[in-house]
Amino acid sequence: MKTPIYLDNHATTPMDPRVLDAMVPYFTQYFGNSASRNHEFGWIAEQAVDKARKQIADLIGASPREIIFTSGATESDNLAIKGVAEMYAEKGNHIITAATEHKAVLDTCKKLEKNGYRVTYLPVKGDGLIDLDMLRESITDKTILVTIMYANNEIGVLQPVAEIGKICRERGVLFHTDGVQAIGKVPVDVNRDHIDLMSITAHKLYGPKGVGALYVRRKNPRVQLTAQMDGGGHERGMRSGTLNVPGIVGLGEACAICQREMPEETKRLQYLRDKLRNKLESELDEVYLNGSWEHRLPHSLNLSFAYVEGESLLMGINDVAVSSGSACTSATLEPSYVLKALGLGDDIAHSSIRFGIGRFNTEEEIDYVADKLINVVRKLRELSPLYEMAKEGIDLSKVSWVHD
Amino acid sequence: MAYSDKVLDHYNNPRNVGSFDKSAENVGTGMVGAPECGDVMKLQIKVNDASGIIEDAKFKTFGCGSAIASSSLATEWLKGKTVDQALEIKNTDIVNELSLPPVKIHCSVLAEDAIKAAISDYRTKQTKRVAPQQTAEQTVA
Numbered sequence: 001m002k003t004p005i006y007l008d009n010h011a012t013t014p015m016d017p018r019v020l021d022a023m024v025p026y027f028t029q030y031f032g033n034s035a036s037r038n039h040e041f042g043w044i045a046e047q048a049v050d051k052a053r054k055q056i057a058d059l060i061g062a063s064p065r066e067i068i069f070t071s072g073a074t075e076s077d078n079l080a081i082k083g084v085a086e087m088y089a090e091k092g093n094h095i096i097t098a099a100t101e102h103k104a105v106l107d108t109c110k111k112l113e114k115n116g117y118r119v120t121y122l123p124v125k126g127d128g129l130i131d132l133d134m135l136r137e138s139i140t141d142k143t144i145l146v147t148i149m150y151a152n153n154e155i156g157v158l159q160p161v162a163e164i165g166k167i168c169r170e171r172g173v174l175f176h177t178d179g180v181q182a183i184g185k186v187p188v189d190v191n192r193d194h195i196d197l198m199s200i201t202a203h204k205l206y207g208p209k210g211v212g213a214l215y216v217r218r219k220n221p222r223v224q225l226t227a228q229m230d231g232g233g234h235e236r237g238m239r240s241g242t243l244n245v246p247g248i249v250g251l252g253e254a255c256a257i258c259q260r261e262m263p264e265e266t267k268r269l270q271y272l273r274d275k276l277r278n279k280l281e282s283e284l285d286e287v288y289l290n291g292s293w294e295h296r297l298p299h300s301l302n303l304s305f306a307y308v309e310g311e312s313l314l315m316g317i318n319d320v321a322v323s324s325g326s327a328c329t330s331a332t333l334e335p336s337y338v339l340k341a342l343g344l345g346d347d348i349a350h351s352s353i354r355f356g357i358g359r360f361n362t363e364e365e366i367d368y369v370a371d372k373l374i375n376v377v378r379k380l381r382e383l384s385p386l387y388e389m390a391k392e393g394i395d396l397s398k399v400s401w402v403h404d
Numbered sequence: 405m406a407y408s409d410k411v412l413d414h415y416n417n418p419r420n421v422g423s424f425d426k427s428a429e430n431v432g433t434g435m436v437g438a439p440e441c442g443d444v445m446k447l448q449i450k451v452n453d454a455s456g457i458i459e460d461a462k463f464k465t466f467g468c469g470s471a472i473a474s475s476s477l478a479t480e481w482l483k484g485k486t487v488d489q490a491l492e493i494k495n496t497d498i499v500n501e502l503s504l505p506p507v508k509i510h511c512s513v514l515a516e517d518a519i520k521a522a523i524s525d526y527r528t529k530q531t532k533r534v535a536p537q538q539t540a541e542q543t544v545a
Contacts, residue, residue, distance in 0.1 A: 309442050311468035315415055346440030383421055385446035385464040386439060401438035
């Protein structure tokens, strides 16, 4: 077993060597511009792009013509939200999103607010899911778009996307979902889920960084977008710019592998994830799961280890790459806004660790991480005045703390 | 973020972890910070009644590695000092000793606050011990 161990697969995934193999010829050998219509170099590149478009479409139940290539999910989110906001400005100026969305969605919405749009930020319940009744009540005749992520990047919970899509369809409102954490991990189907726009990125599903796509529905309803970049009118005029052919080939291959191996892979990841949780919870008291267990990505686990601060925990497992919801390093000292949106106290948010298990993790690695973490939590609790107070029966929420 | 060797050393081998009986008259306890800020430090001193010297110090800290190291270092420095000397320990001394980066300066500030709080608690107890006698003397006078 080699260290450091990578368990931060929500941040990015290592590239699958099979994806790299598929990409390599398109750098030097088949380097053509897929927009060159009058020679073989262009045709070969175009064929490769077409194949990838189909591989991506197949994974999400779409038609290849509904795939618009971009540089990644941040661009896809921007294009979807700003593109719809501009295109449908005459119909309305209201957008609905959720408090736990990725910054690429939240900050895009904030930008639109400055330009006169109205945005509703739905709160989430304690399990991280939005309340569907609240969504229904928030839709007005001015609402043009609902944007709710498929799965959350911090806590891994799956939103009730099919129900959200159904509500939007009934009310004649477009539905965009940031699908980056879910696609390739759980079955996503744009028709079953009534999705009109969906952001995709390659590097979260074992593909390369710097390439992504936006699914844009072509019929029932036909979604139109205002392009956010001017240029040669590539991608049905929605996204100009010469296509990143090797990257697109990589995204396509990554999708094809996910589709082929998902049933097997899901079982394996779930087994490892459950083993990690069971081991930690059986050896340690006061370990709390953040977010719904039932509605969750198979490879995702977010736990709080009460009375222990996250950054010191990471320091004790410095040969394991994970993330913490603590923000001791940031100037604001604010913990994760996602965990706070669940209603968690700041102390529990500071004590959280996100585990993202991936295709290349082994059972030996999971055992090693669990054992190491158990030791570090025990050691830090010995050091923790909060643990001592809790054991003495003091209610920490009733203590008046001395601080600036 | 990269930690200095001294921070890592204190984190891996924290000095003087533990607690004294906080009701003892020669013990001063300082508890500063708050769980929601991600830092709580408890620092205790045990003062020799006769000499006025801090003969022992202990800490427990909930916080990042730099917070743990700052309080661990503080207990090392407190031992052997008089209470007045202990008040001269400045957060900047801790920053320099541990090579703390700017984002971690608040950890050293917290450690200084904890020292001051522990001493203040100790002195309050001493005043209370002395106070009844003073009142008696005043009545006589």
